[in-house]
Amino acid sequence: MNLRRIEERFFFTCMIVSLLVVLSSLVIIVSLIVFNGASSLSLEMITQTPTGGYFLGGSGGILNAILGSLFLALPATGLAYLIGMCISLFLQSDFSPSWMSNSIRLFLDVLWGIPSIVYGIFCLMIMIALGFSSSLLAGICALTLLEIPIITRYIDESIKTVPIGLKESSYSLGSTKFETSIKVIQRQALPGILAGVLLGLGRGIGDAASILFTAGFSNNIPTSLFDSTAALPTMIYSLYAQPNPVVREKAYAAAFLLLIIVLIISVVSRLLTRRLTKHVLR
Amino acid sequence: MITNPEIQIQTKHLNVSIHNHEVLKDVNIIIPSKKLTAIIGPSGCGKTTLLKSFNRLLEIHENVQIRGEITVDGINILQPKLDVPDIRKKMGLLSQKPYPLPMSIYDNVAYGLRIHNHMSSKKIGELVTHCLKEVGLWNEVQNRLHDPASRLSVGQQQRLCLARAMAVQPEVLLCDEPTSALDPLSAQQIELLLKKLKNDYTVVLVTHTLRQAKRIADYVIFLYFGKIIEQGPADQVFNNPFRPETKAYMKGDIS
Numbered sequence: 001m002n003l004r005r006i007e008e009r010f011f012f013t014c015m016i017v018s019l020l021v022v023l024s025s026l027v028i029i030v031s032l033i034v035f036n037g038a039s040s041l042s043l044e045m046i047t048q049t050p051t052g053g054y055f056l057g058g059s060g061g062i063l064n065a066i067l068g069s070l071f072l073a074l075p076a077t078g079l080a081y082l083i084g085m086c087i088s089l090f091l092q093s094d095f096s097p098s099w100m101s102n103s104i105r106l107f108l109d110v111l112w113g114i115p116s117i118v119y120g121i122f123c124l125m126i127m128i129a130l131g132f133s134s135s136l137l138a139g140i141c142a143l144t145l146l147e148i149p150i151i152t153r154y155i156d157e158s159i160k161t162v163p164i165g166l167k168e169s170s171y172s173l174g175s176t177k178f179e180t181s182i183k184v185i186q187r188q189a190l191p192g193i194l195a196g197v198l199l200g201l202g203r204g205i206g207d208a209a210s211i212l213f214t215a216g217f218s219n220n221i222p223t224s225l226f227d228s229t230a231a232l233p234t235m236i237y238s239l240y241a242q243p244n245p246v247v248r249e250k251a252y253a254a255a256f257l258l259l260i261i262v263l264i265i266s267v268v269s270r271l272l273t274r275r276l277t278k279h280v281l282r
Numbered sequence: 283m284i285t286n287p288e289i290q291i292q293t294k295h296l297n298v299s300i301h302n303h304e305v306l307k308d309v310n311i312i313i314p315s316k317k318l319t320a321i322i323g324p325s326g327c328g329k330t331t332l333l334k335s336f337n338r339l340l341e342i343h344e345n346v347q348i349r350g351e352i353t354v355d356g357i358n359i360l361q362p363k364l365d366v367p368d369i370r371k372k373m374g375l376l377s378q379k380p381y382p383l384p385m386s387i388y389d390n391v392a393y394g395l396r397i398h399n400h401m402s403s404k405k406i407g408e409l410v411t412h413c414l415k416e417v418g419l420w421n422e423v424q425n426r427l428h429d430p431a432s433r434l435s436v437g438q439q440q441r442l443c444l445a446r447a448m449a450v451q452p453e454v455l456l457c458d459e460p461t462s463a464l465d466p467l468s469a470q471q472i473e474l475l476l477k478k479l480k481n482d483y484t485v486v487l488v489t490h491t492l493r494q495a496k497r498i499a500d501y502v503i504f505l506y507f508g509k510i511i512e513q514g515p516a517d518q519v520f521n522n523p524f525r526p527e528t529k530a531y532m533k534g535d536i537s
Contacts, residue, residue, distance in 0.1 A: 093343070094342045098344060164342075165379060166381045166384075168342070168377065168381075169377065169443065169446075171339060172337060172447070173370070173374075173394040174368065174371030174394065174398060174450060175367065175397055176367050183393070187383075279384045279385050279386065279431070280384050281384055281432045
């Protein structure tokens with residue numbers, strides 16, 4: 001048989017095998033979580049906070065972790081979006097020269113590669129220096145730092161695709177750079193911006209290492225920025241570390257909840273994207 | 283400073299380099315008021331660069347050096363301390379490829395009005411209707427003013443861009459080969475519109491179609507590889523050119 005035909009068949013087989021590896025990993029992970037966790041998922045779990053004996057098999061739920069995760073990730077994503085948007089607009093060629101924008105992009109790439117625990121320890125050091133203990137505020141700061149490189153790079157790539165003729169049209173009408181950035185560029189780049197924000201949010205809600213030391217842990221729902229708070233990733237860790245198998249099952253349930261939250265965010269934002277981007281030029 | 287009301291734009295010793303490559307060399311031209319001036323010449327010889335220097339749009343690109351003087355209504359627009367958006371407001375731009383803003387049809391035309399003036403929404407509505415009627419788009423879009431502008435056909439988009447430019451009441455219309463991306467029918471509509479508008483606006487039209495220039499131009503500037511070869515009334519340049527390069531271009535020997 002022809003050597004080129006063999007090469008083709010081999011390459012195609014590699015592609016199929018890779019696809020199967022990815023798909024089966026996803027299926028296995030989700031099945032494992034659902035299989036182990038669905039039975040211990042209950043209404044009590046999502047509506048109550050843990051009592052003192054929860055980790056030893058007592059009653060209660062993980063409402064503190066659910067709300068804690070949302071209170072941490074949503075403000076962090078919002079802040080990271082604002083900062084990311086400002087940086088990305090500055091990176092355009094009409095605001096900064098290319099040597100500067102290329103250096104900034106390099107810095108962002110390096111920041112993206114920093115492990116999240118390093119962000120956690122960095123924020124911890126600052127907290128201690130300022131005399132604070134673990135708190136919601138510190139957790140939000142750590143998550144914001146984590147999300148900034150991700151969101152900024154997505155927004156930046158999206159803004160790069162805005163055709164220069166569109167900017168010229170806006171400037172020709174006597175528009176300032178700021179007006180053009182907010183009213184024209186942001187609108188045109190919206191699909192990429194939303195994708196970046198969604199990805200950042202997903203990362204923030206699921207990350208454990210950065211909030212381990214900064215947000216601390218608490219059985220109660222946080223009521224102020226200076227309270228410690230639990231979050232779903234840290235709750236999963238705490239539950240799974242217990243010797244009692246019944247309690248360990250609750251860890252799977254918590255993981256299942258986390259999956260559901262991320263899924264809901266994904267679906268809602270997809271619907272929102274369609275509505276918000278109907279004016280974008282394609 | 284004596285300003286001649288018949289001259290809208292004038293350049294003196296204008297030199298433009300992009301990435302250290304000289305695109306325009308010692309350009310001295312005049313653009314007469316309320317007439318249609320066509321800038322003709324082979325592709326890639328600096329016509330668009332010349333056009334975009336009039337409203338200082340070249341500056342948004344990197345590595346552009348502009349030397350010389352460009353006066354609009356007697357004021358040198360290359361002075362350092364001028365407010366650039368104000369200069370640009372006086373000139374409307376019609377590009378080769380129409381770029382409707384990512385908004386509804388109504389918002390596209392209203393965009394310029396909203397950023398410059400503080401008008402009531404009723405007044406804005408009247409002006410938008412007026413501009414859309416002027417370009418002949420009103421009948422086609424009156425029932426779908428809040429639809430995205432990207433859903434219009436290319437010919438309609440180009441007319442929308444013209445309506446959008448007219449809404450800010452410019453004095454000059456800069457047109458960069460506005461019909462080259464359009465089908466013949468839409469191209470003809472735009473041409474007729476420009477012919478109508480030259481009575482109220484100073485129109486500068488860059489075109490590489492000689493026939494188009496012959497149909498509608500009052501004044502012609504022939505640009506060849508960054509240098510002005512000849513300029514004058516259309517009749518003279520087309521039928522009785524002085525320079526041999528102009529003669530060759532008219533005959534079709536060079537393009």
